[in-house]
Each structure stands twice: as C-alpha cells, then as structure tokens.
Amino acid sequence: MSSLPMLFPYKPKEYVSTWQKWQLVAKYRKWDWLCLPMMFTVVPLMTWFFGQIFMAQYRWEIDDNPRVLYQVLPGPDAWYVPGLMVAIALMGPSMTLIYRLLLKDRYAEYELYGSLAHGIDARKIWRAIAILFGIAALVTIFFLNDYYVKIWNFKVEVNELMSSEVKNYSFNQIQKITYVEYSSAGEASRLEEDPHYLVQFKDRTVWNTLPGWTNAGRKPNFIPFLSQRSGVKIDTIGIEGLEQPDK
Numbered sequence: 001m002s003s004l005p006m007l008f009p010y011k012p013k014e015y016v017s018t019w020q021k022w023q024l025v026a027k028y029r030k031w032d033w034l035c036l037p038m039m040f041t042v043v044p045l046m047t048w049f050f051g052q053i054f055m056a057q058y059r060w061e062i063d064d065n066p067r068v069l070y071q072v073l074p075g076p077d078a079w080y081v082p083g084l085m086v087a088i089a090l091m092g093p094s095m096t097l098i099y100r101l102l103l104k105d106r107y108a109e110y111e112l113y114g115s116l117a118h119g120i121d122a123r124k125i126w127r128a129i130a131i132l133f134g135i136a137a138l139v140t141i142f143f144l145n146d147y148y149v150k151i152w153n154f155k156v157e158v159n160e161l162m163s164s165e166v167k168n169y170s171f172n173q174i175q176k177i178t179y180v181e182y183s184s185a186g187e188a189s190r191l192e193e194d195p196h197y198l199v200q201f202k203d204r205t206v207w208n209t210l211p212g213w214t215n216a217g218r219k220p221n222f223i224p225f226l227s228q229r230s231g232v233k234i235d236t237i238g239i240e241g242l243e244q245p246d247k
C-alpha cells in the first residue's frame with residue numbers, strides 16, 4: 001500500500017492549501033468507512049451475477065450428439081472464478097456510480113479529498129485493476145469454455161483445462177483407474193476427505209475427475225463404464241500425493 005503513491009501519484013490541477021485539505025478531510029472522512037461494507041456487498045453480488053451468466057452461455061456448448069454417452073464440463077463453482085475477476089474489474093466504476101448517487105453534486109469534491117488525503121490517483125488505480133483483472137477473466141473464460149471430456153461409445157475425447165489440444169483415446173489406451181479417498185492440503189499435510197478418480201492413459205496423461213471444477217460429481221457413473229470397456233480394474237489409494245499413478 002505504501003508504494004501506491006509512487007506508482008499512481010496524484011497531481012492536482014490547481015493549488016490546494018493545507019487548510020482546504022483539512023476541511024475536506026473533516027467533511028468527507030466518514031464516507032471512507034462506507035467503502036468497505038459496499039465492497040463486501042457489491043463484489044459478491046456481481047460475482048454471483050456474472051457467474052450465472054457464464055454458466056448460462058456455456059450450456060449452449062453442450063454436445064447433444066446421441067453417440068456421446070457421458071460429458072464432463074466445468075462445474076458451477078468454476079464459473080464463479082471469472083465472475084469474481086469481472087466483479088473486481090468493475091469494482092471501480094461500480095463504487096464511483098454509488099458514490100455519485102449518494103453525494104450527487106458533492107462527488108467532485110469528495111474525489112478531490114480522496115486524492116489529496118491518500119496522495120494517489122484513484123482513477124489510475126481503478127483503470128489498472130480493470131485492465132489486469134479483465135484480461136485475467138478473458139483468459140480464464142477461454143480455457144473454461146475450451147475444457148471438456150466426452151466419453152463416446154467407442155473413444156474418450158479429452159480437452160484439458162490448460163490446453164486447447166484435443167486428445168482422442170481408445171478404451172484400450174486406458175492404463176490405470178485410481179480411486180482417491182483423501183487429499184493432503186497445506187504445509188502441515190492436513191488431510192481432507194476428497195473422493196475423486198484419476199484416469200491415466202498410456203501417454204501419461206492423467207485425467208482428474210476432482211469435483212468443483214467439473215460436473216463429474218463425487219462418484220461419477222461413467223467410471224464403472226470405463227473400467228468395463230477398458231478391462232482395467234479400479235485401484236484405491238488413501239491419500240493423493242503419497243502414491244501417484246504409474247509413470
């Protein structure tokens with residue numbers, strides 16, 4: 001925070017005396033306390049709103065080909081990530097609009113107070129945040145829109161989350177199917193109940209059905225189908241990270 005005045009310095013267009021500055025501080029400091037409650041209200045609401053929009057548009061991408069037996073797509077939780085990014089990107093314009101409505105013709109004076117009191121150009125900060133998080137949201141939306149796993153009646157089609165390359169596997173290319181009961185989290189290796197499956201193919205690609213990011217669920221019904229078609233039995237490990245799929 002201390003580096004913000006150096007990165008985004010405020011340069012007043014006209015001279016403001018110390019007395020005028022203290023008058024502005026006495027008049028508008030109380031409005032600063034309203035900022036945090038509004039942020040913690042507006043940002044979650046916008047995150048939910050944009051997350052719902054992204055989920056709705058992605059439903060149009062669902063493949064209705066009858067030969068696709070199972071389809072794994074980004075889950076609902078995944079779409080709130082770009083939703084949060086967009087909410088943060090729009091936080092500046094949203095807060096500006098709210099303060100303009102509340103203060104009306106006094107807003108210009110309040111904006112001057114903020115710049116003088118904190119020594120930073122708020123408009124430049126909001127602009128930088130909007131660009132940074134806007135780009136991050138677009139990249140995240142691109143990869144989420146591109147991700148899917150389709151299980152056909154003759155192959156498994158995998159388009160991984162961080163790749164735009166589509167890989168097609170026959171069922172006899174499935175090398176190992178592992179059921180994981182727990183995952184270790186944090187430096188203290190705290191265990192969390194986190195049931196999911198790891199499907200490993202012969203080219204060493206590992207498909208993780210971890211729920212939350214996908215709509216696969218805790219015990220997806222396509223796993224027994226893959227086991228049956230590939231002839232690979234389902235192994236079980238207690239903790240992911242202590243025992244990895246074969247390399």
